[in-house]
Amino acid sequence: MVPLMSERLRTSLGPLTLANPFVNASGTYGYGVEYASFVDVARLGGVSVKGISLLPRPGNSPPRTCETSAGMLNSIGLANIGIDVFLAETLPQLRELGVTVIVNTFATSIEDFVELAARFDNETGIAALELNISCPNVHAGGMHFGVSGAAAAEVTGAVRAVTDLPLMVKLSPEAGDIGEVARGVESAGADMISMINTIRGMVIDVDRRRPMLGQKMGGMSGPAIKPLGVRMVYEVFQQVSIPIIGMGGIASLRDALEYLMAGATAVQVGTANYSEPGISLRLADELEAWCSERDLTVTDLVGCAQGD
Amino acid sequence: MKYLHTRITEVTYPARDHALLRFAAAAEDIPAVPGEFVMIRGDWGCHPVLPRAFSLVESGAHGAVLVKAIGPGTQLLESMKVDDELVVFGALGKGYRIDDSGLRPVLVAGGVGVAPLLFLARELAARGQRPLFLYGAGTEHDLPLADEIAEVAELIITTEDGSVGEQGLITAPLQRALQDGADSIVYTCGPNGMLKAVAGVSQSHNTPCQVALEAPMACGMGTCKGCAVPIPDGSFKYVCYDGPVFDAEVIYGAADE
Numbered sequence: 001m002v003p004l005m006s007e008r009l010r011t012s013l014g015p016l017t018l019a020n021p022f023v024n025a026s027g028t029y030g031y032g033v034e035y036a037s038f039v040d041v042a043r044l045g046g047v048s049v050k051g052i053s054l055l056p057r058p059g060n061s062p063p064r065t066c067e068t069s070a071g072m073l074n075s076i077g078l079a080n081i082g083i084d085v086f087l088a089e090t091l092p093q094l095r096e097l098g099v100t101v102i103v104n105t106f107a108t109s110i111e112d113f114v115e116l117a118a119r120f121d122n123e124t125g126i127a128a129l130e131l132n133i134s135c136p137n138v139h140a141g142g143m144h145f146g147v148s149g150a151a152a153a154e155v156t157g158a159v160r161a162v163t164d165l166p167l168m169v170k171l172s173p174e175a176g177d178i179g180e181v182a183r184g185v186e187s188a189g190a191d192m193i194s195m196i197n198t199i200r201g202m203v204i205d206v207d208r209r210r211p212m213l214g215q216k217m218g219g220m221s222g223p224a225i226k227p228l229g230v231r232m233v234y235e236v237f238q239q240v241s242i243p244i245i246g247m248g249g250i251a252s253l254r255d256a257l258e259y260l261m262a263g264a265t266a267v268q269v270g271t272a273n274y275s276e277p278g279i280s281l282r283l284a285d286e287l288e289a290w291c292s293e294r295d296l297t298v299t300d301l302v303g304c305a306q307g308d
Numbered sequence: 309m310k311y312l313h314t315r316i317t318e319v320t321y322p323a324r325d326h327a328l329l330r331f332a333a334a335a336e337d338i339p340a341v342p343g344e345f346v347m348i349r350g351d352w353g354c355h356p357v358l359p360r361a362f363s364l365v366e367s368g369a370h371g372a373v374l375v376k377a378i379g380p381g382t383q384l385l386e387s388m389k390v391d392d393e394l395v396v397f398g399a400l401g402k403g404y405r406i407d408d409s410g411l412r413p414v415l416v417a418g419g420v421g422v423a424p425l426l427f428l429a430r431e432l433a434a435r436g437q438r439p440l441f442l443y444g445a446g447t448e449h450d451l452p453l454a455d456e457i458a459e460v461a462e463l464i465i466t467t468e469d470g471s472v473g474e475q476g477l478i479t480a481p482l483q484r485a486l487q488d489g490a491d492s493i494v495y496t497c498g499p500n501g502m503l504k505a506v507a508g509v510s511q512s513h514n515t516p517c518q519v520a521l522e523a524p525m526a527c528g529m530g531t532c533k534g535c536a537v538p539i540p541d542g543s544f545k546y547v548c549y550d551g552p553v554f555d556a557e558v559i560y561g562a563a564d565e
């Protein structure tokens with residue numbers, strides 16, 4: 001079993017050091033506390049909590065999920081408890097459990113992103129702030145910040161000005177030029193980049209002759225999107241010098257190794273948590289064994305597939 | 309709450325396209341109330357990615373679920389063999405709240421909705437009650453576990469094609485049962501359309517009714533917010549943790565006065 005701190009697995013993302021490179025992805029692990037009775041959540045590299053907004057959000061009309069080939073669509077619509085309840089009830093539990101907490105935030109305006117960041121900045125027990133500028137499931141914006149370098153830089157810079165928390169910005173695969181967006185957030189002061197969020201897809205119910213999901217479209221995740229994520233991490237690695245947390249379809253040790261070798265310094269595991277809520281710890285154990293057989297550290301692997 | 313990497317210990321086929329899977333529930337039991345469920349996934353690679361929800365048919369040292377093969381996930385599970393690996397977690401959700409005020413229990417099952425209700429019928433039998441059990445299906449092949457029910461309950465079967473039991477829908481014997489005047493409580497599980505009809509009949513007889521809903525779900529434990537059902541006041545309930553068992557009026561509203 002991986003100890004809380006393994007020299008091989010420890011990974012450094014600028015101002016944020018993780019005990020191992022496996023973080024559970026926002027929206028796929030609730031607030032982390034739900035799993036504490038049967039997964040040792042303190043041993044996870046971290047938990048990125050469900051996207052938090054200023055006000056609670058009820059979410060979209062159902063159906064909200066459906067399966068695709070080796071993946072799924074979701075149009076949850078960022079249903080969440082809102083910052084007040086999170087700070088009053090959830091964060092204290094996470095602190096008590098010793099979880100490395102990454103607070104994923106969501107807003108539709110720069111002012112709201114700034115207000116969220118300013119409020120989290122005063123709290124203890126937050127390892128990093130992750131800005132979701134890439135949610136495809138909310139009508140009133142969200143993703144528009146993530147598809148242009150200038151807009152992404154503007155929101156990142158505004159948040160940077162109000163917080164000293166390690167700042168992670170989550171990119172969308174829908175950006176026409178994801179390298180431009182990555183350079184934009186780096187220049188505006190982001191400490192690291194997480195990528196990729198889901199990409200919009202659709203399933204048609206052929207019996208009803210209508211889209212399956214209540215919102216018609218949903219964000220695609222799971223193994224089906226892994227090659228897209230790996231390609232994008234590989235590209236972005238060449239264009240920025242801040243660390244990248246790679247995700248999209250990780251369900252095995254090999255998947256995680258691909259992301260590390262493409263250039264990610266850590267990874268997030270999303271959809272795979274649904275079928276195996278302890279998968280990240282299992283993969284951390286497997287990575288420890290894999291590295292020790294070869295006498296390597298995680299850091300040795302980062303970006304090793306780059307070059308000719 | 310248990311989280312098991314376990315193996316199938318026994319498979320039986322109580323009806324065409326149905327498998328009853330038993331799995332070792334480790335050293336300790338899976339404690340469960342009828343209506344609670346588990347999420348299950350086999351070791352079958354990348355597709356389908358999500359686990360599937362199944363009501364527990366019993367609790368104890370071996371968990372058991374009744375699987376009806378209707379799509380890729382249930383087909384894979386239905387074809388599994390003894391010793392195949394499963395990831396199972398549960399028991400999840402909120403089950404039936406068993407009445408203890410002396411109401412006559414009337415259990416109404418549609419198809420594979422029989423699973424939690426057989427568990428409930430046995431629980432009631434253990435308390436010395438012999439419930440009325442109304443069991444409806446399309447045809448005779450869709451009535452798994454009918455013999456087991458008959459051991460613990462007074463069983464009435466309906467089929468739409470009349471191949472066994474009364475021909476017609478399960479709401480007909482329900483009407484009759486609730487007309488006889490005994491103060492009753494209805495517990496039901498089955499297709500969503502049937503549940504609504506059963507809730508309507510119950511309501512017209514001022515009889516309390518608990519429905520076990522289904523919705524497509526990913527996590528099974530309240531974290532993904534996928535299994536939302538809209539309720540009359542415009543808000544949502546989540547099948548996996550507010551339910552799957554609800555008081556019927558929470559879902560369908562109170563009777564129009």
Ligand SMILES: Cc1cc2nc3c(=O)[nH]c(=O)nc-3n(C[C@H](O)[C@H](O)[C@H](O)COP(=O)(O)OP(=O)(O)OC[C@H]3O[C@@H](n4cnc5c(N)ncnc54)[C@H](O)[C@@H]3O)c2cc1C
Nearest residue numbers: 360361362363374375376379380381382423522523524552
């Ligand atoms: C709380 C709960 C308890 C359940 N208990 C049992 C049980 O004891 N035995 C049993 O056989 N089945 C049970 N189900 C239903 C079972 O989970 C679905 O049949 C299964 O997920 C279908 O998976 P599939 O891959 O075979 O088919 P899919 O391809 O996923 O689905 C086939 C068809 O069923 C629909 N569908 C998929 N999932 C669901 C769902 N969860 N509810 C309603 N419709 C769905 C799809 O839209 C599609 O039309 C339960 C569901 C829930 C939510």
Ligand SMILES: Cc1cc2nc3c(=O)[nH]c(=O)nc-3n(C[C@H](O)[C@H](O)[C@H](O)COP(=O)(O)O)c2cc1C
Nearest residue numbers: 025026027051074132196197221222248249270271
């Ligand atoms: C049901 C669901 C809800 C999600 N909610 C959020 C969210 O609130 N904020 C966010 O930044 N990403 C959210 N995501 C995206 C994931 O964090 C992740 O970027 C994506 O699913 C790709 O990883 P995967 O293939 O491992 O799931 C969600 C994904 C799913 C499946």
